[in-house]
Amino acid sequence: MKAHLMYPDRDFDVSAPPPPLAQELVQDLELQTLIAAMADEDKVLAEVVRAAILDGTDxxxxxxxxxxxxxxxxxxxxxxxxxxxxxxxxxxxxxxxxxxxxxxxxxxxxxxxxxxxxxxxxxxxxxxxxxxxxxxxxxxxxxxxxxxxxxxxxxxxxxxxxxxxxxxxxFRSGVLVSAALGEGNVGIDYVLRRPNAPAEGWLQRIFGSKPRSYAFRLSDRDEAGARALSLLRDRGINLVANALGQSTxxxxxxxxxxxxxxxxxxxxxxxxxxxxxHQLPIAFPTPSSRATRRHQAKGLYDVCLALRIGADTRGNDLDGDGRELMIVTGANQGGKSTFLRSVGQAQVMMQCGMFVAAGSFAANTCARVLTHYKREEDSSMASGKFDEELSRMSAVVDAIEPDTLVLFNESFAATNEREGSAIGREIITVLLEHRVKMVFVTHQYELAAGFLDRSDSNVLFLRAQRRDDGERTFRIAPGAPERTSHGEDLYRRIFTEVATAEAATADS
Amino acid sequence: MNDAHILAPDKAKTVAYTDADAMIASFGSILFPDGASIPTPVTDAPEHFRDLNLDQIVASVTAGREEYDLAAFFQTPLAEEVSIRYRQAVMRDLDVAANTVVFTAFAKAMRTMREQRQQAAKLYYEQQKRRWLLHAAQTYCDAVEALRKGMIPLALTSSGLTGLRDFIIAYADSPGFQRLRGRVAQLVADLATIRYNVVIGDGGFRVFLYDGEADYSADVAETFAKFRQGDARDYRVRFHDAKEMNHIEAKILEFVALLQPEIFGRLARFAADDADFAHNDLVRFDREVQFYFAYLEHVAVLRRAGLSFCLPEIAVGTKEIHDEDGFDLALAAKLVTANRPVVTNSFRLSGKERIIVISGPNQGGKTTLARSFGQMHHLAAIGCPVPGTSARLFLFDAVYTHFEREENLQNLRGKLQDDLMRIHAILSRATPRSIVIMNEIFNSTALRDAVFLGHKVIERIIDLDLLCVCVTFLEELTAMSDSIVSMVSTVNPVQPAERTFRVIRRPADGNAYASSIAEKYHLTRAWLSRRLTAPAGGGSR
The missing domain is CATH 1.20.120 (Four Helix Bundle (Hemerythrin (Met), subunit A))
Known part of the structure; x- marks a missing residue:
């Protein structure tokens, strides 16, 4: 008897090994928050939900x-x-x-x-x-x-x-057991039997010959005999006990x-x-086959951030149909990472069959979702930072198959911009040739601009918006990369504020 | 019923049930050819066994086969060449892997049979004893059939094994054996058909024959099978399957016997009539053939380590003997176990040569060579392959050894006296067909005395024309006669402190070793003069 609620034709296997780099995916998309919200303190739920989220289907x-x-x-x-x-x-x-x-x-x-x-x-x-x-x-x-x-x-x-x-x-009328003679004429093959039904018809019952049998009654003092008989009974019911245990x-x-x-x-x-x-919207997504390239969203938000801060976050709209590469540039702390997470979460949630955190959402399914994020400085400095990055990239490449979605966050930035962007461009170019869909968040102009020159129709440029006064809106909208980094803004603001404060102190 | 008792008492059991069976010729022994003299078994290890480490060899060769009591066979040298050749031929046949399978299986079956008989003897209830006897008989019949079937295609050349084959074919076809086999098989088959029911109630039970009652456990399992999602745990309790019955089981068996009187009647008659089913010649063969397997299995381990064994020529009437690439069998077994290399050594005596005097650096393999000389002569005399790639060994009447005895060190004078008394005893008993092995004699005697006594003893040995190996530091002894061969243990010239364990035929030269050690420690003349002229504190390098 099968429930088949996860698959129309097969069981859901919770113990299936997670796909490669699942741990990285959970970490980079902050899926632990999502899993915790779904589990609501039920450990079995947490386990199942985690398996379902990681083992999505295309x-x-x-x-x-x-x-x-x-x-x-x-x-x-x-x-x-x-x-x-x-x-x-x-x-x-x-x-x-x-x-x-x-x-x-x-x-x-x-x-x-x-x-x-x-x-x-x-x-x-x-x-x-x-x-x-x-x-x-x-x-x-x-x-x-x-x-x-x-x-x-x-x-x-x-x-x-x-x-x-x-x-x-x-066993009101005793335990009926059959046996055969084994080595040394010891009883073997004890099988519990269902007594035959009494012979049909009163004639047979009266005239049918009763089988010959021999009976033995233990004397009351025969304790060893009672034990032996009880042991024999145990042998007799061993198989039915097993059948019952297994039935349980x-x-x-x-x-x-x-x-x-x-x-x-x-x-x-x-x-x-x-x-x-929190009055946050949800929507059932519209999946399309992994051979297509669709990405349409209205009000797409980072569900984990929303769950954590317990409030509405303004979502982003996205029109990425037909695109294989989305490059997100723009000001630091402009909402690029949040956007990238929301894209990844929506993909993962859609591919396990649930609703997504958006007003509406449609996308092609993909073979799997992989992440390559800049890591905080590793405490064990066994290998150089860039070396470590590329080693992880190698692991990502091991896990890639056609129609995979790879999310890059500030990758290849652990070295100087010229080297990093050259390597990054080369990797991305090769991945594009192998039907890999990518969203690449970077503050490196060189890397992004490399694709600007090509003016490929399958590349979509997005940019973290800021108003003319330099204020960030935390919204992501189409836009080509700009040479100036908005780090300047930050620099200016902080230093100006500090300078102002100092000036104020000096004035007083 | 059994006319065989009119025959000689010791033959009575070799003849089975009828006159027809009495026609089968007895097989005899796989260790001793018909007609040859059988030497008195040496049941306690002889004195020289310990000196030559033959006791260790016998112990490890027979280990795991205690039930066959083989030690005496390994301790008793054969006196006649024909007896040695008989065993060598069997050894040659059994040294072919393809020939051993059938005998290994036979041995295993016979061991099982013995255990089953012992089980029958141990048990209390008659119906159990009888059934175990039947098990034993069944094992025996199968073993005989398998031996016959297995031996027919074997390429055998030894008279021992071809004789056995003739015997087993005749015996297996004999009416007596065939009748036994038929009875046993029928009983086994009939007992296997018996199914009975027991109804167990409170304080009693009832037994009757099984009548197709349905398997209730299967019924229960089937009821709940629809919920099955995967494998369930096994809840069956493992019962201790004792061979002994309790009185309840015995009572049930008694009732089963009453319900099947014909089959159990036959079982009783079998137990009464056929209890002594095994043929004595096969029982004897089963034990004696283990002599060969014990040795060959021991040899196999050493062969895998690259060591060679050969069946030696037996030198009778000549003392021209040799062995190529031999080794100490006891030492080799230890070294191979420890995964360490084994060094082989050769010797040869031709013409008038009789005595090998071994000198040279200590712990260089001198005693080992002396031991292996003695070992291989003994092994040859019991018909076994000996260490080496080719060998010719002397058919001796006795081996005498004189090894240093540590326990007699109370005082030097007493020890010298003891040494001389022992040597005297040996030399007075030795005949020209004896072998004498002396190790480090007069070691603790004043050099003058040692040289003197050494000469005297060797002179006596030369006079007696004995084969002798003498390990000594007295290099003078090597030059006494042209019947003496000098062999020396050697060192590696490059790594002088490293022992090679190689002992080669060469005039004794006491200085080679000492100078090489000096070289190693930079104490030669050249080194010393250089070191002494070097600036102070410069060290040796």
Whole structure:
């Protein structure tokens, strides 16, 4: 029995190894904040959400499949949370019942398994009740299939059959075991048997020959015999105890699977709730195939920054259709990095099937998202800074395949501008030839201008805006790189302010 | 039922159930050819074993095969060339890897059979004892069949193994064996068909035959299988499978026997009639062939390290002997284990040469060569391959050794007296077919006495025409007679302090070693004069 809420045709594998450079992606896009908001202190949610975010898909079909389920979740939030709560309660009850010690007696295994199975059966009944009640209200293929399966597989006959097992497993009329003779005529191959039904018809019952048998009754004082008999009984029920133990595992693994398949959507609901609290917009993105080049956004904002400061941040609009390279230049502290993060976050969120932090968003999917950010000075100065940068770049190149999105933030700036931009230009040029989509944030005019000369239609230049008075607006808009660095502004402002202050002090 | 008892008592067991079987010729022994004299087994290690480290060799060769009690075979030299050749031929056959598989399997099966018999003897309940006896018989029958089948295609040349092959073919086809095999197989098959049910209640149980009742565990598993997401943990409890039954199990088995009276009746008759199923010649072969495998397995380890072994020619009536690239088998085993190289040495005596006098630097391999001389003669005399690429070794009547005894150092006079008494005893017992090995005699005696006594002893040895190896610092002894060969241990001229362990035939020259050590420590004349003329504090370099 499968839930298949993440993929139409397969399980969601939380334990799949993360893609290469996932740690860098989390760090550079500050995804930890996003994951924490989605998890809302639930460790399992955190784990699942992290896996889902890192293991995105480039399949538009799967993305639309998940989006439909997520829409159902938003509409029927109470019902979905009820199912999830039931699943979590079940698993926690099961865990409390779990005797961590090794089971050394089949009798103990059997006893504990029957108890837990009875609890699990009760939960299955409740699950079926919710499914029956809520099924009509859900629209998505994923949920309709799940509910139909629960109603079909967990019918009354099935529960009756389980009850029959519970009754038999009390062994009111003894334990029937078959065996064969092994080495030294010792009994082997003990198999618990279901007694044959009595012969049909009263004639056979009366005249049918009863099988020959020999009986033995222990004397009351025969304690060794009682122990031996009990040991024999243990051998007899060993396999059924195993079957029951494994059945318990199977049913609880079913609940666990349900939890993992639901967890991502619960995470989305949690995030939505958090953003709504600050009246931040969300939008279901429109993914297009990875062969296309689309990038359209209205009011795209850095969701992690928004969650952290708990307030509205002005978003950016972006019209990047058909572009393979976006170069973002402009004033320091002008919002370039925030913009770059929001582009990366939206891509990652879209590719796991959730809504994005924007008024609207459309983009092509990509094979994966990689980041190459300037790192703060490494405390271990084993290798030079530029050496370290290029070594990371080499790792990025290892992970690149066609239709990858690479986000560069002030890369190749750890050396002088001439060298850095020459190397940067060369790398970017080669990547472009290999269908790699890039957003490159840089304050280096030389590097950016290298592409200006080419006037390629697949390059989009963006610039952090500032007003004529030098004030930053923190908005990113189309614009070619400018030779002057706005560091001058900063310099001037700080030094002017300081100078003014000093002058004021001197005056007083 | 058994007419065989009219035969000689010691043959009684080699003949099985009927007259027809009595026609099978007995096989005899894989260690001793028919008709040859069998020497009295030497059960305690002889005196010279310790001096030659032969005790270590026997210990490591027989290690892991204690159950076969092989030491006496390795301690007892053969007196006749024909006996040695008999074993050498078997060795040659078994030194072919393709020929050993069948015997290794046979040995393994026979060991299993013995264990099963022991198990039968140990157990208390009759139905268990009988079944273990049946296991043993089944193992035995399979082993006999496998031996027959396996031996037929082997390319064998030794009379020992071809004789065994003739025997095993005749025996395996004999009506007696075939009947045993048939009975055993039928019983095994019939017992395997038995399925019974036990209903276990409170304080008692009931036993009846199985009648197709469904597997209830499978039913339960099937009910919940739909929830399966992956592999579940294994909840089966591992029971200690004791070979001994408790009285409840025994009671159940008793009931099963009552439910299957025909099969268990046959089992009882088998146990009564066929308990003594193994043929004595095969039992003997099983033990004796281990002599060969024990040695060859030991040799194999050393061969892998690049060392050679060869089957020596046996010198009878001549004392022209030699060995090329031999080594001390006991020392080599230790060195190979420690992954260290083994140095080989050669010797040759021709014409009138009888005595090897070994001198030269200490710890240069002198004693090792003397030991290996003795070892390889003993090994040749028990029919084994000896260290070396080619060898001719003397068929001796006795080996005498005289090695320094540390425990007798109380006073020098007592020790000298003891030495002389021991040498006297050796020389009075030795015959012209004896070998004498002397190590560092008169070491602790005044030089004058040592030279004198050394001469006297060697003279006696020359008179007796003995083969002798003598390790000594008395270089004078090497020049006494042209029956004496001088060998010296050597050092590496470039690294004089490094021992080569090479002992070569060369006139004794006591100075070579000392001057090379002096060279190394810059104490030669040239070095000393230079160092002494160098400015003070300049050091030696």
């Amino acid at each position: 399949s538009v079909t799967i993305l639309l499949y998940r989006q439909a389920i997520l829409r159902d979740c938003i509409v029927n939030e109470a019902a979905v949370r009820e199912i999830y709560a039931l699943v979590v309660e079940t698993l926690e009850t099961e865990r409390k019942n779990y005797l961590g010690v090794a089971f050394r007696y089949p009798g103990a295994v059997l006893h504990r398994s029957v108890e837990v199975l009875q609890m699990l059966t009760g939960m299955l009944r409740r699950l079926r009740e919710i499914a029956t009640r809520e099924a009509p209200l859900f629209r998505s293929e994923g949920f309709r299939n799940l509910f139909a399966m629960l109603i079909r597989e967990l019918d009354d006959d099935y529960f009756a059959r389980i009850q029959d097992h519970f009754r038999r497993l009390r 595992d199977h049913v609880s693994s079913f609940f666990n699977m349900l939890r993992l398949e639901l967890a991502f959507y619960i995470g989305c609901l949690n995030l939505r709730r958090a953003l709504l609290l």
